[in-house]
Amino acid sequence: MAAAKIPNTIEAWEEGLLGRDEKYVAVADATHEAALDEALGLQAISIRLPRQLIEQYKLIAHFHGVGYQPLMRDVLARFVPNALKEILEAEQEKATLANEKSLLPERRKKVA
Numbered sequence: 251m252a253a254a255k256i257p258n259t260i261e262a263w264e265e266g267l268l269g270r271d272e273k274y275v276a277v278a279d280a281t282h283e284a285a286l287d288e289a290l291g292l293q294a295i296s297i298r299l300p301r302q303l304i305e306q307y308k309l310i311a312h313f314h315g316v317g318y319q320p321l322m323r324d325v326l327a328r329f330v331p332n333a334l335k336e337i338l339e340a341e342q343e344k345a346t347l348a349n350e351k352s353l354l355p356e357r358r359k360k361v362a
Contacts (some may be wrong), residue, residue, distance in 0.1 A: 262268045278286070304318065311318040311348065 256267050258268065305353050307318040307321055311321040314321065
């Protein structure tokens with residue numbers, strides 16, 4: 251007797267009724283993994299972190315239902331734009347101060 255067909259609905263996918271059977275699982279080979287990294291613009295790196303920090307990331311990731319490495323990637327992606335903005339603003343302020351300093355002798359001449 252054939253198994254009853256499960257309708258292909260969003261709910262069936264979300265509830266795990268479709269596509270989660272082990273017979274459909276396979277490990278991607280290195281070529282596919284490299285192609286995926288290239289398509290997503292990802293590069294593998296090696297970094298040493300305190301064990302406690304990794305365990306904390308794993309706890310937070312589990313709470314949010316994601317892996318800890320994608321969570322780390324997300325945290326870094328959120329941090330970098332703000333850090334770049336901070337650097338840009340500091341450089342602009344430095345340039346403004348340098349410009350004001352260069353104008354000081356002219357102002358003194360006008361006053362004298």
